[in-house]
Amino acid sequence: MVVFPPTTPAELIALILRVITSHTFITIIIFPGFIHLTLVVIFLTWYERKLLARIQLRIGPLYAGGPGGILQPLADGVKLIFKEVMIPYKASKPLFLGIPLMMVFLSALPFAVIPFGQHWVIANIDVGLVFVFAMTSLFPSMILIFAWASNSKYPFLGGLRSLFQQVAYEIPMWISTLSVVLLAGSLNLVDIVKAQEKMWFIVPAFLSFIVFFIAIMAELERLPFDLPEAEPELVAGWYTEASGAIFMLIFMGLYMKLYLMSSLVTVLFLGGWWGPAFLPQPVWFIIKTLIVATFIIIPRGVYPRIRVDMLIKTGWTRLLIIALANIFLTILLINSGLLAAWGI
């Protein structure tokens, strides 16, 4: 019997048990929520190093922890937490310290609407897709403010480049998802995944998958689009002055954003949680998402960086026009009745 407010210790224990076993608490703290996200970020840092090391015939982390240096990310975390936080003089202190927290916040908040399974979602809202884009489109301005706050030349140039790049690729990313919305008839991410039960949207909307994938590579500042942190030119780009805990928070934010964008690809194009029934839904979702993340990471070990004018030209001319043309293609596909067998 749960009573609120509790008066006796037994009622208090009953209330706490009721809260801990509630679906909301489990989704927020354990599965799609905090513990799962932290573990995935720790895994991704290790995974990216190992994968790039394999591609470039290096060895990668080997000695920290058990097989394959699995504890290396923990060692890095401990190192960064105990390091001194260096703030460059004349830097804007509140912004320099606050923006990294804001980055983690902005990249973790959209996970509330990502459905990891039919019931494994924190908040099933009707504007899920718009919510995700609203949060991620705040990222470039955060980067620019951080770059400005550190009051140093390399970060400032990196921050400006990041702003230009992310502004150029936001529109193709945003318009290319329109064909998915047309096919599913909803902005609710749970409904979008439910509409893919018979056919993943990568088949009818293949062009928009290509545009979306290239656009998120640029949004995530992954090679070949990592101009904002181009090491030979700008040292480390917009986070040159970041050290210790600030550096760790920025990287947590970036890896969470990588996972967020990969899971968005899974939700929009790869059928979300759907898969053969011998594995539970969230497992399928995580497998697909990690495969997408792998394909985002691999070009870093393979391709060189492209020039800034090429980058902007590709974004505004090629991708935007393909994304707009794709709308007509999708309308034709829907009205031709070719997709009727799959209930679209």
Place this chain on the structure above:
Amino acid sequence: MALNPWLAIIIWAIIIIVLTGPMLTLPMFWSRMKPDPFRDMPFESGQVPQGEARHRLVMQYYPYLLMFVVFDVVGMFLFAWGISFTRLPLNASAFVILFIVLLGAPLGYALKLALNKENW
């Protein structure tokens, strides 16, 4: 799932702040926080930093930014149309399609201006 989903988002936001905040505030207690005029200089390839870091740069990005503003708003309207597309008759959608086609002309002109490298 009786809880309002927006309330769940607010709880999730509070949880993020409560659990990530200590990552920044706790190191302030145990790490050495002693300002050092030489070490705290902004990094400039080992040189003493010269001049103003927050300077003005001339880059003619405004044609792109104008396109960004236009297409952001257009995208919003297209999404509003996209949700109800399957429920609308096709001749209702024809006007939206006509609008996108008409938008192509100014887009082409803006791209022509923006890609002219003499303007950069």
